Amino acid sequence: MRRRLAILVATTTSLVLVAFLVPLALLIRSFAEDRAVHAATVEAQSLIWMVANTDTAELQRGLRTQGLAEQPVSIYLPDGTVVGEQTPPTRAVELAMRGQSLAAETPEGREILFATVDADGQTAVIRTLVTTEAMSGGVVRSWLILALLGVVLMAVSVLVSDRLAHSLVRPTRRLADVSHRLAGGELDARATPEGPEELRDVAGGLNHLAGRIKELLREERETVADLSHRLRTPLTSMKLEAESLSDPADARRIGASVAELERAVSEIIGDARRRAVETGAHAVPVLCDAAAVVRDRVQFWSVLAEDTERPVELDLALGPVLVALPESDLAACVDALLGNIFAHTPDGSAFAVRLLAWPTGGARLVVADAGPGFAGLIDGHTGPLRRGASGAGSTGLGLDIARRTATASGGTVRLGASEWGGAQITLDLGAPKELSPGQNG
Known part of the structure; x- marks a missing residue:
């Protein structure tokens, strides 16, 4: 019973943990991606003013002095010059050169592109790449913490269920032990009411049954005693009648039958008394x-x-x-x-x-x-x-x-x-x- 309760609680807890931790793990991954993309977006947006108000040489000096190194940044100028990270233009860059800001997925991660106007009034593109590693930064560690938390919660739930099952199994086993003692003839055995209310009710009912059995056996012994007295009298009369017969052979034969009947009755009464008082725990082997x-x-x-x-x-x-x-x-x-x-x-x-x-x-x-x-x-x-x-x-x-x-x-x-x-x-x-x-x- 303890094992079954532990398995039941473990199964229920595991289902609850899966229903809670899996969405939470997905939420953590999504949050990490959003955080990395937001940081790259803010970084790229901070360069819009610089692109719009400086020439190419000042733009290069500005990128070197600002130290924007969170994500690789490339600025594509209208004349084909690439400032910053020297990355060949992608199809998304060509699309952004038409004046459209956008985000695109690549095998390396996600590129963020902003179309802006340079100092000459022509369209330039600011591109930053949010790598897959950057978007998943800290996710694995968070997942490990969640897994450890799930294992701890599972162990605590199983331990608590085992203690609860023990509090139920112990009084149940004691009730079973008392019932076995009663079945073995130990009629003075009594159960101690303990555990939940239902088990206490069972213990009370078992004690009442034991008392009733003992009372019925006492009544049986009294009935057997009365029976012995009632049967002795007619048997004695039959024996006297047999002795009064005129034919000695008939008298001996009927007397022997009466004696045999008296012996059988005595054995039946003795056997009933023995079984009524026999406890079973101290029964002596017979042969x-x-x-x-x-x-x-x-x-x-x-x-x-x-x-x-x-x-x-x-x-x-x-x-x-x-x-x-x-x-x-x-x-x-x-x-x-x-x-x-x-x-x-x-x-x-x-x-x-x-x-x-x-x-x-x-x-x-x-x-x-x-x-x-x-x-x-x-x-x-x-x-x-x-x-x-x-x-x-x-x-x-x-x-x-x-x-x-x-x-x-x-x-x-x-x-x-x-x-x-x-x-x-x-x-x-x-x-x-x-x-x-x-x-x-």
């Missing part, structure tokens, strides 16, 4: 063993798969396979993908879960099924990756959870077709940043 998490979640869903007669293929890399995700986030992602399989494929459809560890860190998680697959799949990307979009009448949140999980780890997600012709979701999960390549085995 988990993807092999252990995937194995645990597949074992959980295997019970339901057995009830619905779904073949399950599990291919896991030897652990630990460390990825840059909390255990709860990866577990929620696997649950969402496997839950989609049970919700959107017919009973008896097979599915497979594969986990491949990368030598440089991170892993690739592939979940494939033998269901109907994705509709409108083009080059590995399709609408279901957008939150709330689904081609099967669902909420579309499952694949969005997978996308956000992969992105949070520094990886990517792709959709494709499985070997059975169904859907295949491939997640590339990034390695924890504090691990060196190959450290995760």
Whole structure:
């Protein structure tokens, strides 16, 4: 911004200087010419009386004694005698001999001619030559002074504009720094109102926004706390109802489902609290063993798969396979993908879960099924990756959870077709940043 303002001011100043100095330079040249011509004219006119009242010999003596040496002067007498500067008559002299005073341009400069009457009553011509050097005397020096003045004015204008730009850029950068700190979770960051009135208004608005964000997060924490209390009661009731069932197998199965639901609710509440109070500036890097998490979640869903007669293929890399995700986030992602399989494929459809560890860190998680697959799949990307979009009448949140999980780890997600012709979701999960390549085995 400072550079742009300096360039703008320099351009504007240069245009103003050109519009002012160029006419002034031309005026100086014209003034110098007029001054030299006027001096030569006065000098030549001073000889008219001498030519009209003296003879040739006295005229020659008079020119020598007066010392008129500003410009070369020649007096052409009617008998062809030339007194003073011995210059052959020009066409302008011949014209002036007819009784006409005039000025004429020559390659050497400008000649001034006056026709007068000598002592014998005949026409004589007084000629003086104003050379080009005489007409331009002092012009170059004046132009150099003007050029120096223009450079000084340009430098002063650029310096002043730079100082002005600095007074604008400094508070702007401080506002940007405060906004970055707020985006990083440092909610106590505040901007100091400074600079022009507009920037002070922006600083006030940014401080108000920061206070509002902090207030909303406080309300969110309170809401999460209330939610935890509200959910604990029905979960406890469901657990007691499950324990009262007459069939022990049903009681164990429903009790395990309730316990899993309680665990999921607890993790959701804990995650909401963590994000509500997390500042970001002191965030601790998170990681988990993807092999252990995937194995645990597949074992959980295997019970339901057995009830619905779904073949399950599990291919896991030897652990630990460390990825840059909390255990709860990866577990929620696997649950969402496997839950989609049970919700959107017919009973008896097979599915497979594969986990491949990368030598440089991170892993690739592939979940494939033998269901109907994705509709409108083009080059590995399709609408279901957008939150709330689904081609099967669902909420579309499952694949969005997978996308956000992969992105949070520094990886990517792709959709494709499985070997059975169904859907295949491939997640590339990034390695924890504090691990060196190959450290995760």
